Amino acid sequence: MYRQDISFKTTDAVTLRGWFYPSTSSKRGPHPCLIISHGFACLKEWDLDIFASHFCTHLPLSCLVYDHRGFGASDTAPGQPRHEIIPAVQRADTQDAITYAQSRDDVDPEKIGLWGSSYSAGHAIHIGAVDRRVKVVLAQNPFVSGWTQVTRAVRPDFIAGMVAGFQAGE
Secondary structure (H helix, E strand, O other), rough: OEEEEEEEOOOOOOOEEEEEOOOOOOOOOOOEEEEEEOOOOOOOOOOOHHHHHHHHHOOOOOEEOOOOOOOOOOOOOOOOOOOOOOOHHHHHHHHHOOOOOOOOOEEEEEEEEEEOOOOHHHHHHHHHHHHEEEEEEEEEEEOOOOHHHHHHHHHHHHHHHHHHHHHHHO
16 A cells, blocks of 8 residues: 655654555545554554555545654654653654644544554543544553553562562662
């Protein structure tokens, strides 16, 4: 499926990079746009292209797929490390992706959706609740409570030691 390499600036001038998949619908545009982002420490190349291609082929919409700052092809702010995960910053970057999508002539600015998996699904839910530009949220296996996730993933007899280690700065 055809896609365009794209880049856009965040409000703090960091360049994020990704792909734009135009709708294959015979219906005249502009089309709704689904913004797709990856989970905790993943990259857009980790199968997000499969989802975007499927959606654009079977639904009359376009998709914008991008890497979070510091991951994959996207930059970081000057002096900041790569692979750093700050939820509020990633949510702000997603909102900048919304702004970029709305600036495109081939996107209906009133029909923006978010799709996230795991960590980014939690972001999508949050942004969908606070940003009126978002009209639909698709959340696959949302990560919404760190404590709940930890208590499901770590043996109960290890939790006290893990918490003590965090408190000690280990």
